[in-house]
Amino acid sequence: VAGGAPVSIELDGTKLPSLTPARGETRIHLTRASGTWVRGTPPGPAMKNPLRNGPFKEAFAHRMQFVYATHGTPEENAWAFHKARFDAETWWYRGNGSVDLVPDHAFDPTRDRDRGVVLYGNGDNNTAWAPLLQGSPVQVTRTRVKVGSIEKTGSDLACLFLRPRPGSDIACVAVISGTGPVGLRLTDRVPVFLAGVALPDCVVFGSDALSRGAAGARIAGFFGVDWTVENGEFASTPE
Template sequence: PFKRAFEQGFALVLGTAGDDEEDRELAARARALAGEWAYRANGRALQLTDAEFLQRGHDGNLILIGNADTNAAWDQLIGPDAPLRVERGGVRLGPNLHTGDDLAVLAVLPRRGDAEHLVGVVGSSGPVGTRLHAVSAPFTSGVGIPDFLIFDGRVLQDGDGGVRAAGFWDHHWRLPSDGR
């Protein structure tokens, strides 16, 4: 489940490779997550920019904020063979492509090249999707988030009707054969 990424001395890795609006929204999302962690878990979340992480690294789980276009650490942390890729304008989940600039993604994946640690993805396909994360509540007691969750702006009006995909990876961190 997604919440496992917030173990083992995690750090937030904030994307700064986007345009001004994207970077501003990603910074706001990182501040909000850190603030919620301080309030709900009585802890301090280490925040690193993608450039800082690439320069000095971090030994622990990582929460990657952004997408492959806006976070320069994406390709180092999540390999090209991963079953999930978030980019501007869309999200690829296995063979399925979800398009739109209002997509928000929560997911957990193994950290590339590190069998001990995980990467939590707080991803989006654009600034609208980044702002949509305000409705997710990853630290609220009793809220269960599966291994991957993709939702769009319809979630504001239709609740679960805005969920594009949700589910669990198989034991090899792949999309199950049923495609969910």
């Protein structure tokens, strides 16, 4: 607001008269609560903000590194390594960029906290999962995917989602995951680096997506401004 002069705002039928910026500020922040707009405070770094707000591809910034699973079955470990390597070479070819490939046992979550991370695997086979995603409302194991209170079971589910990286105000963790070997390999068909492919904050789909298309989706949506499922917008199927 230029000069700190009072302004009146009408938004979605809500009238807010004679608002002035706080001392030393040039902006007025509004928050939507109970279906109406009220004056709020500037969003802190833990909230979605212009420096970090998703969706999925936002993790491909801040010198991202690929952390792949090594604590699964031989088949899971082979997938994680080769998928991470393939994605790194794709990034090199498409974006002329170099990505560090890091096995989970060599990853130190306390170092380089402002670097983006792309994690390959799930909570059962990637040891970087716990320090990076312990408080995440999205959890993936070999048999199930849980997004808030929504749970889907099966060994053929793929899941891609994004979370803020703990200890950083700017970096994110993107997760390329699945419930079993079929679900893990299903992510190979997602062109994450292709321009125009818009992925939400979180998406879960089954192997039937290969034949049914969008009908194979199980869960999709965006986290709320506080990075929760409850305050976000999600859709799910009854399957």
